Amino acid sequence: MNTWWLSNQILIQSTFISLLLALSIQVPLRAGVFSFAGVGSYAIGAYTAAILTIRYQVPGIVAIGAGVLLAAVVGYLLALLVARLAGLYLGMATISFALLLGVLATNGGDLTGGATGLYGAISTVTTEHVIAVAVVVMVLLAASERGAFGRKVDAVREDPQLAVSLGVNVIGVRRMVFVVSGALGACAGGMNSLLRTTVSPETVGFHLVVTALTMIIIGGALSWAGAAIGAVIFTWLPSLLHTVGEWQLLVYGLLVAFAAVYVPNGLLGLLQTGWRRLQRRGRRIPAEGAAAGTSVTAAQDPEQELAALGGPTGEARP
Amino acid sequence: MTTTQDRGASAAPAAGTTVLETVDVAVHYGGIKAVDGIDMKLETGRILGILGPNGSGKSTLLGAITRLVPLTRGRVLLDGEDYGRTPPSKLAHRGIARTFQTVRLLPDLPVLGNIQLGADLRLNRATRWRELVRRSVPESVTEAIERTGVGDVLDLLPGELSYGTARRVEIARALASRPRVLMLDEPTAGMNQPERLEVADLLRKLRDEGLTQLLVEHDVQMMVDTCDRLLAMNQGKHVAEGAPADVVRDPAVQEAYLGKRWNRAADQ
Amino acid sequence: MAQDVLNALTLGSLYLLFALGMSLAWGTIGILNFAHGSIFMFAAFSAHLIVREVSLPIPAMILLGALVGAALSVLLQVLAFEPIQRRAKDHRKAELQILVGGIGIAIIPLAIAQRITKSVPFGYSNGAFSVSTYDLGFVRVSNIQLLILVTALGLAGLIGWWLRAARPGLALRAIGVDSEVATMMGVDRRRLALLTMAVAGGLAGLAGVLLTYYLGSIAPETGDAFLLKAFAAIILGGVGSILGVVVGAMVLAGIETVVLVTTDGSWTPAIAFGLIFLMLLVRPNGLFGRQEVRRT
Amino acid sequence: MLQISDLHVRYATAEAVRGVSLSATPGRVTLVLGANGAGKSSTLRAAAGLVKAHAGRVELDGADITGLAPHKIVRRGMVLVPEGRRVFAPLTVEENLVLGGYTAKRDAADRVLRRVYEMFPILEQRRAGQAGLLSGGEQQMLAFGRALMSSPRAIMLDEPSMGLAPTMVESVLGAVRDMAESGIAVLLVEQNADMGLEIADDVVAMARGEVVFSGPASQARSNASVLRAFLGEAALVE
Amino acid sequence: GSPSSGGGGGGGDGGGGGEGLPDTIKIMNIRALTGPVSFAGLAAQQGIDLALAEIEEDGLLGDSTLEVDSRDSAASAQEAASFASQAAADTSFTAIIGPEASAQALAVSPIAQGQGIPVVYVQAGSEGVLTGDFTFRMTPPAESYFEIVGDYLEQQGVATASVLINTGNPTLVQLGEDTIPALGEAHGFEIVSSSGVETTAQDFTSQASSIAGAAPDAAFLMVQGPQAPVAITQLRQAGFDGEIIGMSAMGAGNLQSAGQTAEGAVWPANFNAGQSDESSQTFVEAFQAEYGEEPTNYSAEAYDAMWFLARAIAEADSADRGAVQQAMADLAAEGFDGAQGSVTFEGNDARVSGVLVRWDGAAEVPFELGEN
Numbered sequence A: 001m002n003t004w005w006l007s008n009q010i011l012i013q014s015t016f017i018s019l020l021l022a023l024s025i026q027v028p029l030r031a032g033v034f035s036f037a038g039v040g041s042y043a044i045g046a047y048t049a050a051i052l053t054i055r056y057q058v059p060g061i062v063a064i065g066a067g068v069l070l071a072a073v074v075g076y077l078l079a080l081l082v083a084r085l086a087g088l089y090l091g092m093a094t095i096s097f098a099l100l101l102g103v104l105a106t107n108g109g110d111l112t113g114g115a116t117g118l119y120g121a122i123s124t125v126t127t128e129h130v131i132a133v134a135v136v137v138m139v140l141l142a143a144s145e146r147g148a149f150g151r152k153v154d155a156v157r158e159d160p161q162l163a164v165s166l167g168v169n170v171i172g173v174r175r176m177v178f179v180v181s182g183a184l185g186a187c188a189g190g191m192n193s194l195l196r197t198t199v200s201p202e203t204v205g206f207h208l209v210v211t212a213l214t215m216i217i218i219g220g221a222l223s224w225a226g227a228a229i230g231a232v233i234f235t236w237l238p239s240l241l242h243t244v245g246e247w248q249l250l251v252y253g254l255l256v257a258f259a260a261v262y263v264p265n266g267l268l269g270l271l272q273t274g275w276r277r278l279q280r281r282g283r284r285i286p287a288e289g290a291a292a293g294t295s296v297t298a299a300q301d302p303e304q305e306l307a308a309l310g311g312p313t314g315e316a317r318p
Numbered sequence B: 001m002t003t004t005q006d007r008g009a010s011a012a013p014a015a016g017t018t019v020l021e022t023v024d025v026a027v028h029y030g031g032i033k034a035v036d037g038i039d040m041k042l043e044t045g046r047i048l049g050i051l052g053p054n055g056s057g058k059s060t061l062l063g064a065i066t067r068l069v070p071l072t073r074g075r076v077l078l079d080g081e082d083y084g085r086t087p088p089s090k091l092a093h094r095g096i097a098r099t100f101q102t103v104r105l106l107p108d109l110p111v112l113g114n115i116q117l118g119a120d121l122r123l124n125r126a127t128r129w130r131e132l133v134r135r136s137v138p139e140s141v142t143e144a145i146e147r148t149g150v151g152d153v154l155d156l157l158p159g160e161l162s163y164g165t166a167r168r169v170e171i172a173r174a175l176a177s178r179p180r181v182l183m184l185d186e187p188t189a190g191m192n193q194p195e196r197l198e199v200a201d202l203l204r205k206l207r208d209e210g211l212t213q214l215l216v217e218h219d220v221q222m223m224v225d226t227c228d229r230l231l232a233m234n235q236g237k238h239v240a241e242g243a244p245a246d247v248v249r250d251p252a253v254q255e256a257y258l259g260k261r262w263n264r265a266a267d268q
Numbered sequence C: 001m002a003q004d005v006l007n008a009l010t011l012g013s014l015y016l017l018f019a020l021g022m023s024l025a026w027g028t029i030g031i032l033n034f035a036h037g038s039i040f041m042f043a044a045f046s047a048h049l050i051v052r053e054v055s056l057p058i059p060a061m062i063l064l065g066a067l068v069g070a071a072l073s074v075l076l077q078v079l080a081f082e083p084i085q086r087r088a089k090d091h092r093k094a095e096l097q098i099l100v101g102g103i104g105i106a107i108i109p110l111a112i113a114q115r116i117t118k119s120v121p122f123g124y125s126n127g128a129f130s131v132s133t134y135d136l137g138f139v140r141v142s143n144i145q146l147l148i149l150v151t152a153l154g155l156a157g158l159i160g161w162w163l164r165a166a167r168p169g170l171a172l173r174a175i176g177v178d179s180e181v182a183t184m185m186g187v188d189r190r191r192l193a194l195l196t197m198a199v200a201g202g203l204a205g206l207a208g209v210l211l212t213y214y215l216g217s218i219a220p221e222t223g224d225a226f227l228l229k230a231f232a233a234i235i236l237g238g239v240g241s242i243l244g245v246v247v248g249a250m251v252l253a254g255i256e257t258v259v260l261v262t263t264d265g266s267w268t269p270a271i272a273f274g275l276i277f278l279m280l281l282v283r284p285n286g287l288f289g290r291q292e293v294r295r296t
Numbered sequence D: 001m002l003q004i005s006d007l008h009v010r011y012a013t014a015e016a017v018r019g020v021s022l023s024a025t026p027g028r029v030t031l032v033l034g035a036n037g038a039g040k041s042s043t044l045r046a047a048a049g050l051v052k053a054h055a056g057r058v059e060l061d062g063a064d065i066t067g068l069a070p071h072k073i074v075r076r077g078m079v080l081v082p083e084g085r086r087v088f089a090p091l092t093v094e095e096n097l098v099l100g101g102y103t104a105k106r107d108a109a110d111r112v113l114r115r116v117y118e119m120f121p122i123l124e125q126r127r128a129g130q131a132g133l134l135s136g137g138e139q140q141m142l143a144f145g146r147a148l149m150s151s152p153r154a155i156m157l158d159e160p161s162m163g164l165a166p167t168m169v170e171s172v173l174g175a176v177r178d179m180a181e182s183g184i185a186v187l188l189v190e191q192n193a194d195m196g197l198e199i200a201d202d203v204v205a206m207a208r209g210e211v212v213f214s215g216p217a218s219q220a221r222s223n224a225s226v227l228r229a230f231l232g233e234a235a236l237v238e
Numbered sequence E: 001g002s003p004s005s006g007g008g009g010g011g012g013d014g015g016g017g018g019e020g021l022p023d024t025i026k027i028m029n030i031r032a033l034t035g036p037v038s039f040a041g042l043a044a045q046q047g048i049d050l051a052l053a054e055i056e057e058d059g060l061l062g063d064s065t066l067e068v069d070s071r072d073s074a075a076s077a078q079e080a081a082s083f084a085s086q087a088a089a090d091t092s093f094t095a096i097i098g099p100e101a102s103a104q105a106l107a108v109s110p111i112a113q114g115q116g117i118p119v120v121y122v123q124a125g126s127e128g129v130l131t132g133d134f135t136f137r138m139t140p141p142a143e144s145y146f147e148i149v150g151d152y153l154e155q156q157g158v159a160t161a162s163v164l165i166n167t168g169n170p171t172l173v174q175l176g177e178d179t180i181p182a183l184g185e186a187h188g189f190e191i192v193s194s195s196g197v198e199t200t201a202q203d204f205t206s207q208a209s210s211i212a213g214a215a216p217d218a219a220f221l222m223v224q225g226p227q228a229p230v231a232i233t234q235l236r237q238a239g240f241d242g243e244i245i246g247m248s249a250m251g252a253g254n255l256q257s258a259g260q261t262a263e264g265a266v267w268p269a270n271f272n273a274g275q276s277d278e279s280s281q282t283f284v285e286a287f288q289a290e291y292g293e294e295p296t297n298y299s300a301e302a303y304d305a306m307w308f309l310a311r312a313i314a315e316a317d318s319a320d321r322g323a324v325q326q327a328m329a330d331l332a333a334e335g336f337d338g339a340q341g342s343v344t345f346e347g348n349d350a351r352v353s354g355v356l357v358r359w360d361g362a363a364e365v366p367f368e369l370g371e372n
């Protein structure tokens, strides 16, 4: 293990934990569900894991697993409750849910350690575990974005009614994203509190919504890869910005604003459009090449041209 | 004026049995009676056309049949069984496909993806996974693309299509699911005459292959040429029903729907 | 009791004053501006910097705050939100981008103010206005409290009326629905949007100055703290409805006050947000929001 | 009068319009025909300032309006009825109409409003209802009526009969004819070539972004290839 | 004597500073120089810079120089933890001067303790921060010197009091819920009401009204710095005219914006520039000479932390982490005179006797009992 790894362990861990948290918001967003409940699940996971390790000396993996399970169940129940909500109304309801959990943590007395929170959650969870979990999650999500399942989610987001008419169980998909989001958020929270050995109400607050959302939008909202790009950037950016000293916050703001304004589909979108352009080059734009020839004939013999062009495509004509 | 009345030739195996039926279906919005007591039967291997003035409730009826619009009253039957409580998404799995009156393509998916969406419900687990590895396209999709002639635009995004082409993509999507019953809401709006004829040809060919269809259109000539039966509606109510030639000659239909021009044409 | 009602009304007016501009921009041209809190703070802060040098009367201060707020807001519109809206394919996509862009931009004035003040609260102790309190027997009320109540409700009424009655109000709502078609009706969407943002920013600045007078002082972070409350008030009332935001702000303040008066207060946010949650379950589009129409 | 000369429109992936020239004269209806994707809508959108013209010139009554913002073009007296209805769904029917008269004088707008209601009684019945709840054809009527509201001097209509029942097609196209008679320059894109030809004075046929036929309607009616392309083989047999 | 001379003496006693020391000794200094607690971070940085200059001048470490690597955590726990792990991983770092916010400190402690690098905190008053022998804290917890306010209240004849607590801050909650009620019992006043506010609360009208309604003799405002002027102003406007008691967060210029309205507010602090201890005054003079302004408690604590660390290094005569930690523990057991006056330790946690500070409408002045 080299020194780079050792001295940047925290950032490495944070990158993957942030990624999981960001994904817990990105997954519902991809299905058109504005749910920030993932942040609430983060709190559930963080506290469950900490309480179980501190009070009951449960192994770290089990403690995190318990949090994940609990948050998934809570996610499902929440999905049933908020079924009628949409858009930012749903956003507000789920933010309420997350804030509620924060207040519960602050007022939880001995169980949650009140405003101080809990400390001393020592476990055997390591950076490698976090990376392994994150990689598995990324692979699964990447698969879910491709092919039939990916299209299904796209349809649920863009036009639920159309999706229904195409045989997609929209309600089922919506519930599923709540469950997945809960599990992801709780996983992030659980790992974070065990790696830091502490959790407090301050660390599970509203600011997580902002961070996660920023990562997703700047990275690219429609894919796990966007969240990954965002997580890497926003975890490492602050340490890079130390060079600008006291104005680091200002520069940070400028960068976020610039990216949000001028990179419409996130950095991932930028990469993808670039890639598409490259692929298309030569294949499209028949206007200049192919059609230039016909324009000559058109000038000579408009009648023939007209007859040939009655339909949209030559071969489709009867 | 040539009318291709090749109904006799269309006798598909089980033609004539009722697939889909509505009994006294009504959809009311407050005081607006969009659909008000429609009885309708859709027979296998036949094309039923619905016509009626604007706002007569055709699209709403289609919505009611596909369970996207809640019924105020009445029953809807598929193969003789009431499906008024089945979740709407289940209908597609039972072989009902439809298009909408407005273009509804997913903006972020290229045309090919949009068409594949129609076929997705037919895929089994194995093909789903196979698609992840190598991007294979099911045969029903290639066939639908071929039949609607949208092969040139497969990698364009819907926003880059002209209106008429977008409508074709919608038909392709509906066909890609290899449905048992196809419902089309003004499929040729925005197309010119030759293009319409082409679509009409396609529909007839599909019918001859045994596809049951419900067609809503304002192009009366096309309706007469294509449909086996016509149902005329006005203000949510049933006005006339029967063979196309009879329906368009019905005075009530002429009065409410067809107007002077068609009368002139029919008189000739 | 009467005192509690007055306090709740005052708190509601504070929320309202803050939320009004935000609601206007969001409900009409679809800009959910999360830099609103920052504009609010920076306008108040600019007024602080000036009043440190010259002592100004309160109307001049309010005007100053409103002007700074309007200027910042217009700048924001031109540099950030306009490009986003121009590029985005549809409204829904622009919404999130605008939200995050706003969050990013909000950091800039905040960082500047934090840098200058070192996060120490600032106020207008040098101003030519002093708060006086009147004891009416059953309630105590201060001049600034009255000013806030009147301004908040008055401005809400004015804006609500403008949106309902005037043709530009209608045009604004049309821009929010489909700005391209709106321009095809002859609506100058750019100018109207700028105007709206200027008004929204002006309201933010005005609110900043008034609130600083009322609270005695505010810190650079104060703007952000109000943001969530304002957002909640708008959602609760229903986006796009001015009556909604008035009621939303008052209901939120009312709940908070009741909880504060009857309990030790540590559960206030839980109860407030819990109730918002429940209300949304009952009315998914807020109290006065209109259901979005979409038919087959 | 509206004069489009040598117009080019380019999108990222294709050049949709390549050197189109056409004009619409007050008192006359110019019909634009063309297959799907021929570039009709693109031409109209460019003329209305909604997309940038890559090259070429658009003139209205002799003044160059190329590249002008859409709302300025409206204020100069030219409106476009867009393809696919595009009514303001959450606004009421009447609000939609009032917006159409945004640039007009209030009393003039009131007068036209009454005329629109006369023409389409269903709109009057639904004046307080949300426009998005109307049926497809009703929305098309609304879109048409909305364009009338500004009392334009030149109007471009992109498939105004789409989704309309035959009776309605008649009355809308009749109204288009009436408009032309009243001295407005009309540019009409119409897929229903049969009916379009009946009210047109001039015809322009487009294919793949170019003008392939241009001439008076009578000439178009006797031109076999135009007929074949836009009315189908059947028209020739007749 | 003065801290510098005291420090010099200590170094000398340790035996010829510099023999076992490398040329440079690296210290990681994690400060919130930007963000919402930058007022504390920047002030602390001044204290550290001043101490460094004095240590250099003093020759405490002989030929060796202290190299302080200051990093801006912007009040983020993750950043702070990241710097701590960098310092821990890089063997050339001897010790850490820890961050000010408790959440950051809580994230740093397990790393420092786990990897055996000594850390000394400034502020970070929460429990759980000191997890073992490698973690030290130079800021005495407020409750340890809160007692001094008791006599004052007794003298003022306070019999009833209300408490307002920021429920999001552990230190404030602890003071409000445990320390003050205990104080009441010891000094014969009764808590008549206790209410909580959110961390981010901006308006206290309701709470102020209810406190004014209860009309106690004193009101304890356990709120964060920026909230203090607002709470005081609104309390006064609501008609409350009793004593207003705060805690050290009221200091550091936070009452400036409330001006005259806040006159008479009193709070116990671990340090005030006007306090009479000799070592404190030496520090204050040096600070004024350097920066032209009066030091705040943050500067004083950080100054003490820097000196503490330097003396431990001199004492250990080694840059080895374990040796330095041992020397720190020894030094803590002895205690010393520093900027905060006479500092003793309870375990690794600093203790001072504290001063009572009063806002006179324009400045914070130390307040001697019986002055009134």
Ligand SMILES: Nc1ncnc2c1ncn2[C@@H]1O[C@H](COP(=O)(O)OP(=O)(O)OP(=O)(O)O)[C@@H](O)[C@H]1O
Binding pocket: B029, B032, B033, B034, B035, B052, B053, B054, B055, B056, B057, B058, B059, B060, B061, B101, C295, D133, D134, D135, D136, D137, D138, D163, D165
């Ligand atoms: N959700 C709704 N709320 C209120 N009115 C509605 C709703 N849906 C439909 N309507 C009304 O019901 C009537 C029937 O509408 P529908 O769309 O079924 O007509 P249509 O026959 O398809 O007409 P078109 O030929 O113009 O498409 C119309 O007057 C329409 O305005």
Ligand SMILES: Nc1ncnc2c1ncn2[C@@H]1O[C@H](COP(=O)(O)OP(=O)(O)OP(=O)(O)O)[C@@H](O)[C@H]1O
Binding pocket: B159, B160, B161, B162, B163, B164, B165, B190, D011, D012, D013, D014, D015, D016, D034, D035, D036, D037, D038, D039, D040, D041, D042, D043, D083
């Ligand atoms: N936004 C766009 N981006 C890229 N290509 C576009 C865009 N809009 C149109 N096109 C392309 O430009 C060409 C002309 O389109 P246009 O909409 O002008 O055709 P049209 O003649 O109106 O057809 P229709 O009768 O189907 O409405 C088409 O090939 C279409 O794919």
Ligand SMILES: [Mg+2]
Binding pocket: B058, B059, B060, B101, B185, D135, D136, D137
């Ligand atoms: Mg319809």
Ligand SMILES: [Mg+2]
Binding pocket: B162, B163, B164, D040, D041, D042, D083, D158
């Ligand atoms: Mg077109």
